[in-house]
Amino acid sequence: MDAKYTTHEFDVLVIGAGGAGLRAAIEASANGLKVALVCKSLLGKAHTVMAEGGIAAALGTVDSRDTWQQHFADTMIGGNLANHWQMAQIHALEAPDRVRELEKWGAVFDRTTDGKGNINVRHFGGHTYKRLAHVGDRTGLELLRTLQDRGVHQGIEVFMECTVYSLLKKENRVVGAFGYFRETGSPVLFKAKSIVLATGGIGKLYRVSSNSWECTGDGFALGYLAGAELADMEYVQFHPTGMVWPPSVRGLLITEGVRGEGGVFRNNLGKRFMFDYIPPKYKDKYASTEEEANTWFQKVIVEGRKEETVKERKPPELMSRDVVARALWTEIEQGRGFEHGGIHLDIATRRSAEDIKKKLPSMYHQFKQLADVDITKVPMEVGPTCHYMMGGIKVDPETQGSTIDGLFAAGECSAGMHGSNRLGGNSLSDLLVFGRRAGLSAAEYSKKIKTFEQIDESELDQLNHEMNRPFENPKGENAYAILSDLQQVMEKGAGMYREEKGMMNCLKELDQIKKRLEKVSTEGNRMFNPGWHTALDLRNLLIVGEAITRAALIRRESRGAHTRIDFLNYSESFSKTRVIVKKSAQEMQVSSENLSQIPKDFEAELIAKNILNEVVLNQLRGKIAAH
Amino acid sequence: MSNNSLGATARRDLWWLEPAGTFAVLVLFIAYAAWVGLSGTHYEWGPYLSPFYSPLFKPTWWPFSPAILVLIVPLGFRTTCYFYRRVYYRAFFMDPPACAVGEARKHYEGETKLLVFQNFHRFFVYLAVVFLVFFVIDDIHAMMWPINGILPNGQMAPGPKTFGIGLGTIIMVLDLIFLSFYTFGCHFLRHLVGGSLDCFSCSKTKETRHGIWKIISKLNEHHMAWGWISLGWVTFTDLYIRLCSMGIIHDVRIF
C-alpha cells in the first residue's frame, strides 16, 4: 500500500489552474467525473491573470468582414506556416463560441457603441480585422475569475500551493502524479486515470521576461521525463515591448494595446522606423508611408470610422510580434536606442491624456507607480522581453492527447497551434478551445479505465529522496545563483538571435550548470521554503533550456521567432518539418518529422477568396526569395 | 502577534491627526449649534432668517426656542448620513480610530442591533428635501427688501417691498446651493433614482433614470466635501445674521 504518503484518487487530474487548466477541469467535471485541480500558487493567481489585451475570436461584431477563415489564415501567416494547420482551424472555428460561453458564465466584456450592445473587439498585431474581445486592459483577469467561479461551484476539488514534481507511469500510460505542498513541504500522491498538463510557460528561463515565477516550464519537463515528445521547442516568442527601466521591472509587459490605440515607435533620431521593416508577406496589408499610416490613424482610431470604409492600410507598428521585436532589436543594436537601452514608444503625442487614462488605465498606473513616468506626457522606453513559448508537448490536434496514453496537454505547454510565432490574443482563445477539448478527451479516456493502479512505494521513496537532496547536500551553492547564471547563458546562447557556435557553447554551459545543480544546497526545512522550491524548479528549466537549444540548432533557417544569424532565410526543406525532442536513455534525442500541410483544396479555396495569398505562401515555404 | 488595544498599530504616520481633528471640529460645531438652538434670539435680521431656525415655526404653546422644533430634521439627516456616520464612528466611537489601528471597545455589533435605525436615513432625506424648499422660500424673502428700509432693531420697516440683494442674501443663496449639492449627492437618492436598477438601457424611463443617476453619482463622489462645506457654511450663515442682528457688523446692500 502507499499509505506512507497522503494519497488522493481522482478520475481526472488537471495540473495547472490557468485558463487552460480551469477550462479543462470544468469540462471534465461537467462530464460527471471526479476532478482535481492542482496549482503552484493560490487559485486565481495563475499567470493568465496578467493577460491584458484581449482574446481573439472572429465574432464579427465590429467588422462584419471578419470570418473564421480569415482568423485561420492570419494565424497561419503569423506563425509562418509552422503551425499545425488543423489546430489553427479548430481554434478559429471554435473561438467565438468559447468567448460567448464565457459571457454566459458571467464574464463582462466591453460593449460596442453602435447601440446593438454586442461584445466589442479591438485591433491587435497580425490580425487583419478588429478581433480581440477585451475588458479594458485586464482581459486575463476577467477570463480567469469567470472560470474560477464557475469551477468552484461545479465541485472541482482544488489543491492550491501544491507542486507536482513527477508523473507516474505504468507501461506507456500515466497513472498518477507525485508532488509536495508548498506550505508544509509534505509529499502527496495523486492517483489518476488521466492527467491534463496545463502548466503554462517558460519565461523564467530568460533574464528579461514578462512572465511570473511560476513559468518554470514544469509541464514540458514533467512530460519529457515521462517520455512524451516535445515539438517546436525552438520557437520562443520575444515580445517587442517590455519595460526597460527601472532595472527591477525590466521585462514587464507593455500591452500591444498601446499600439492598437495609436502608439508609435521612434528611435533616437526621432525617426518612426517601422516602415523600413515591413517583410514581403505583409507588404499589401500595412501602410508604406507615414502619411498613409497617419491618415488611417486619424480616420479609424480618432474619428472611429469603420475600417471597411477606409482605403488606407494599417500602420506597421501593428505587425506581428516577431517582426516588430526584430525591428526594435536591430535599431537598438545599431545604436539608435535611448539611455536605458530601449526604443521610444510614444502615445503621449498621439492621444489626449484623458483618452490614454481611459483606454490604457493599467499602463498609465504601471508607469506612474513603478517608473515615475507619466505616459500622457512623455514616451515610454521599451525593449524586447521573453514572453511566450510556442513549442511544447506534442498533441493530437483534436484530442490534445500526447504521445503517452492518458496524458493530455493544453494551453501554453502544448505545441502546434501558434507555429513559429503567436499572434496577440490567440493564447487566451487557445486556452479555452483546447482546454475544453483536453478536458473532454481526458474525461472520455478516464471513463474507459475501471480501477486505479497500485503505485510502487519504492518509486515514491526515490522521488521523495530526490526532492530532499538540496537539504542533504553539504553546504554549497544556492539555487538563486544558479538560476541567474542559467538565465544569462540562455539569453546569450539561445535568445532572440542564434547561431551555431553560440548554441554549441550554450549546450556546454548548460552541462556545467547541470553539474552544479546536483550539488545545490538549501537552508532551513521543507516548510514554505522558496530557496528549496527554486532548486527543484531548476531541474525543469534546465531540461527546457536544453530542448530549446538543441531544437534551435537543428533548424537551419530563420522562421518567426526563431532567427538564425547564420541562416537568415526561409528554407524549403525545413518548411515541411517540425523538430521533435524526446528523452532517451542517455541524452536528449532530437529529430525531425513531417509537418502536416494545409490540404490543397482548402488552400485553393482560401486563395480564391483572397484570404490567403499564393506569393506569400511560396515565400514562407522557401520556394521564392522573401528578403 | 496581533495587538488590538486602542491605538495599537505599526503605522508610522500621524494617523491620529484625522480623528483628533474631526473630533475637535464636530465638538465645536455641536457646541455652537446647541448654543444657537437654545438661545432663541438673534436669528433674524431684516429679510434674513438663520438656516438654524428655518422654517420658522413659533406655536404659542411652545415655551422654548423655536429652533428646537426644526433642528431635529437637519440633525437627524446628518446623523444618519453615510458620510457623517463614517466620520463619527471613527472620531467618537473609535470604531476604528484610523485604518489598521487598534480599538478600545471589544464588543462590536456594527449597524446590526442598536444602530439599525441608521437604515431609516431615507425618511430624513425626504424631510431634508422638503426643508430645501423652505430654504428657497427664505432666500426669496431675503431678496424682498422693504422700501422704507430696515429699522435699527433689525426689523423691517412697514410698507411695500422691492427686489434687492445684500451680502447676506448671497451668503444665504450660497448656503442653499451648498446644501443642495450635499443633499442631492445623498447615497439614498442615488439608489432611489437609478442605483436600484440592474439594467439602464432596458427602457426609455430607465435611460432617463440613468441620466439622473449619473448626475447624482458625480455629486456623490464629493459627498464628503459638500458635507463639510455645507456644515461650515450653514454655521457661517447663522453667524453672519446673528452678528448683524446683534449690531456687531453691518450688512452691505449690494443691489
Added chain:
Amino acid sequence: MRSIRLKIFRGTSNSGEFKEYTLEVEEGMVVLDAIHRLQATQSPDLACRWNCKAGKCGSCSAEINGKPRLMCMTRLNDLPVNKTITIAPLQTFPIMKDLATDVSWNYQVNKKITPFTPKSNAEWHWEQKDIDRIQEFRKCIECFLCQDVCHVLRVHQKHSVYAGPRFFVRMAALEMHPIDSADRLPFLKTDAGLGYCNITKCCTQVCPESIAITDNAIIPLKERVVDRFYDPIFILFRKLFKKK
C-alpha cells in the same frame, strides 16, 4: 547603491519574531525586489507570495510600516528609507510562515455566494452603461488587503458571521448584472453580515485597484437591503402590488 534596514517577521503561527536585515538596494526598487534580494543573498528560505510583480495578481500583500499594501507596487523611494522599514504578514489571517498567511477562509466564503444565474429568457445584449458599474467591481485582484484592514475582521474577528468587503464587491457585481436573476439580499443581510460594516471606508483606502468599495458596492447593497427588509413604505408597496 545605498543600504537600507528592514525588519521582517520571521516565524510561524506558533512562534516568531521580527528580524533585522541590512541590504544594498538600487534606484527604482520596490519592496518586493528587496525581499527577492534578501532571498538570493541572505535568507533563501524567507517565505513570501508573489506572481506578477505588476500589481495584477494580488499575491504579494503585506503590511509595510503598518499599512496594508502590495509589496510589488510599493517603491522604496516612497518610504522613509533612512529609517528601518517594517514588513509584517497580514494581521487578519493566520500566519503560515514569515510573510505568507493562510487566506483559505476567503475561498470558503466565496463558495457560499450564489454564482451568476442568468435569466432563462435573457437576451445577451446590453450596453456599456449597463456594465460600467460591475466592471469596476470586477477589477478586483483578490489581494485581500481590504479584508485585512476591515476592522470587523481585523479587530473583532467576525469571520464566522461576516463576508468582508471583497465579497460585498463580488456580490454587488452579481446583483447589479443586467441579466442575473439570483437573489442574494437575504444572504447579504444574514449570513454575510452586511450590517456589521460601519462604512468607515478603510477598505476603500487600501484597495490597490482603486475600487470605491464602500460608496459603490457596500452602500448601494445596504440600500437594497433596506428596500427589502426595513423600509415600511417599500414593503407595503410590494405587498400591495405583489412585486418581488
